Amino acid sequence: MTRIFYDEDATLSVLNNLTIGILGYGNQGRAWAMNLRDSGLNVIVGNIKDEYWDRALSDGFYVYDISDATRQSDIICILIPDEVQRIVYYSDIEPNIKTGCMIVFAHGFSIRYGLIIPRNDIDVGLLAPRMIGVGVRRLYELGYGAPAFVAIRQDVTGAAWSRILALAKALGFTRAGVIESSFEEETELDLFTEQAVMPVIISAFLRAYEILVSKGYSVEAVLTELIASGELIEVFRQVCKLGLLGQLILHSKTSQYGQLSRIDRYIDKIYEPMVKSLEEIISGTFSKEWIKEQEMSYPKFRELLEKALSSRIEKDSENIRRKLKIPYDIL
Ligand code: NDP
Numbered sequence: 001m002t003r004i005f006y007d008e009d010a011t012l013s014v015l016n017n018l019t020i021g022i023l024g025y026g027n028q029g030r031a032w033a034m035n036l037r038d039s040g041l042n043v044i045v046g047n048i049k050d051e052y053w054d055r056a057l058s059d060g061f062y063v064y065d066i067s068d069a070t071r072q073s074d075i076i077c078i079l080i081p082d083e084v085q086r087i088v089y090y091s092d093i094e095p096n097i098k099t100g101c102m103i104v105f106a107h108g109f110s111i112r113y114g115l116i117i118p119r120n121d122i123d124v125g126l127l128a129p130r131m132i133g134v135g136v137r138r139l140y141e142l143g144y145g146a147p148a149f150v151a152i153r154q155d156v157t158g159a160a161w162s163r164i165l166a167l168a169k170a171l172g173f174t175r176a177g178v179i180e181s182s183f184e185e186e187t188e189l190d191l192f193t194e195q196a197v198m199p200v201i202i203s204a205f206l207r208a209y210e211i212l213v214s215k216g217y218s219v220e221a222v223l224t225e226l227i228a229s230g231e232l233i234e235v236f237r238q239v240c241k242l243g244l245l246g247q248l249i250l251h252s253k254t255s256q257y258g259q260l261s262r263i264d265r266y267i268d269k270i271y272e273p274m275v276k277s278l279e280e281i282i283s284g285t286f287s288k289e290w291i292k293e294q295e296m297s298y299p300k301f302r303e304l305l306e307k308a309l310s311s312r313i314e315k316d317s318e319n320i321r322r323k324l325k326i327p328y329d330i331l
Contacts, residue, residue, distance in 0.1 A: 021073025024080035027133030039170035108183035145172030
């Protein structure tokens with residue numbers, strides 16, 4: 001039975017007198033630093049000297065370069081991009097970690113693919129929120145929390161579990177529930193969602209836009225129908241609350257019948273590509289491809305991103321967003 005940890009399973013005081021170093025003040029780093037500080041912990045930030053450094057300073061944190069921050073910390077949260085972690089880890093982090101300290105990852109990539117093999121005198125844990133950074137912060141401020149996955153890879157001090165659960169509590173994660181997992185499971189599930197589920201969803205919208213506009217439907221009507229209305233936000237909220245199929249009761253009977261009677265037309269077509277993506281993730285084919293991209297300064301990634309962001313659907317979507325006055329933030 002998978003364990004799920006809540007507030008009552010964690011004791012914040014195990015982190016008393018310890019310094020938590022947040023390395024990387026980006027999406028997750030900023031949210032983590034602020035939540036931990038608001039929970040009363042002693043937090044410092046490590047970053048390279050650029051605008052994120054300035055942002056951390058103006059948010060009121062003591063900021064150091066990564067080596068310095070590591071040296072001063074007992075718990076070191078590695079919140080820098082996955083594909084560069086190994087470089088920063090071996091140059092700035094590992095040489096400065098004191099024996100008995102703990103390193104914590106927010107995603108298992110570097111450990112799962114053997115890109116980082118930690119020294120054997122430190123604790124190693126995973127605390128991976130299932131939420132983007134702004135959501136981690138917003139939920140905490142509202143008195144709730146994001147759910148997360150937790151795993152311990154090395155526990156040389158015997159305190160790794162109590163420390164990572166306390167960290168989870170201070171971040172607000174145990175308010176929602178923290179699910180015991182492993183570096184392997186967390187990484188593979190996360191990459192699968194990104195590489196199999198999201199591409200299916202995005203392709204459905206891209207194809208729908210292309211087909212409908214080419215058949216003469218107006219761009220404004222098509223994009224409002226598919227994306228811009230904000231209806232999807234409400235539907236996906238209900239998916240979370242009532243279930244993927246349970247939320248169907250909120251739609252008209254015509255819609256329910258139309259959806260259920262046509263699913264079979266598509267579902268078999270996505271089986272093979274999904275399994276292929278999973279195999280690439282498990283075998284390490286994807287991780288090798290991504291690390292090679294990083295080593296070559298991201299040529300394919302830059303090209304793909306530029307093409308995506310300059311595509312017609314993006315320009316048309318921006319136009320329609322400007323014409324409709326929809327408060328997406330409060331939907
Ligand atoms: P971001 O890209 O938002 O932030 C990365 C931070 O690392 C920035 O402060 C950045 O500084 C710094 N950084 C970038 N390159 C280097 C480098 N070469 N050397 C030192 N510092 C560097 O990362 P995320 O917050 O998105 O991701 C951090 C971790 O959290 C990852 O492991 C990710 O998988 C995980 N995660 C992310 C989620 C998300 O919602 N984004 C969700 C769950 C987990 P600067 O930009 O100033 O160079």
